[in-house]
Amino acid sequence: xxxxxxxxxxxxxxxxxxxxxxxxxxxxxxxxxxxxxxxxxxxxxxxxxxxxxxxxxxxxxxxxxxxxxxxxxxxxxxxxxxxxxxxxxxxxxxxxxxxxxxxxxxxxxxxxxxxxxxxxxxxxxxxxxxxxxxxxxxxxxxxxxxxxxxxxx
Numbered sequence: 001x002x003x004x005x006x007x008x009x010x011x012x013x014x015x016x017x018x019x020x021x022x023x024x025x026x027x028x029x030x031x032x033x034x035x036x037x038x039x040x041x042x043x044x045x046x047x048x049x050x051x052x053x054x055x056x057x058x059x060x061x062x063x064x065x066x067x068x069x070x071x072x073x074x075x076x077x078x079x080x081x082x083x084x085x086x087x088x089x090x091x092x093x094x095x096x097x098x099x100x101x102x103x104x105x106x107x108x109x110x111x112x113x114x115x116x117x118x119x120x121x122x123x124x125x126x127x128x129x130x131x132x133x134x135x136x137x138x139x140x141x142x143x144x145x146x147x148x149x150x151x152x153x
Contacts, residue, residue, distance in 0.1 A: 016060045018044070018053050019130065022137060028057035030064055036071045040106075042087065054087050060122065062091060066108040067119050073106045 018026035026044035033039055040061050044054050077084040079102045088104030095104045
């Protein structure tokens with residue numbers, strides 16, 4: 001697990017996360033493969049599933065992939081993982097099943113000036129939201145410190 005985590009943010013990967021009050025509740029990873037293909041993985045905490053987070057994260061991966069010149073995304077999961085199969089189907093994925101695994105292939109359209117702009121805007125908005133969330137957290141921590149009575153007072 002440590003080796004995988006160490007490689008997760010390497011030059012051949014892009015990770016998008018869904019954070020709630022500084023806690024990651026969902027993540028989507030795009031790992032570049034030889035050729036013009038990428039492997040994707042999406043995970044969302046049980047309590048946050050069926051809320052559209054997986055679709056939003058997968059959509060971000062698809063946008064990221066097309067803007068990097070990839071033509072297709074591949075996702076592998078257990079054949080019993082209906083949620084991931086529905087997610088792939090939502091993005092017009094072709095799903096095949098063999099030996100207990102399902103493999104979905106999703107086609108990425110070519111990049112356009114609009115898709116490049118959409119990615120810049122989405123990344124900028126996410127960075128801004130993270131900064132604001134952190135500032136709010138610091139303000140709450142400061143307010144809690146001010147409310148504590150002084151020792152011996």
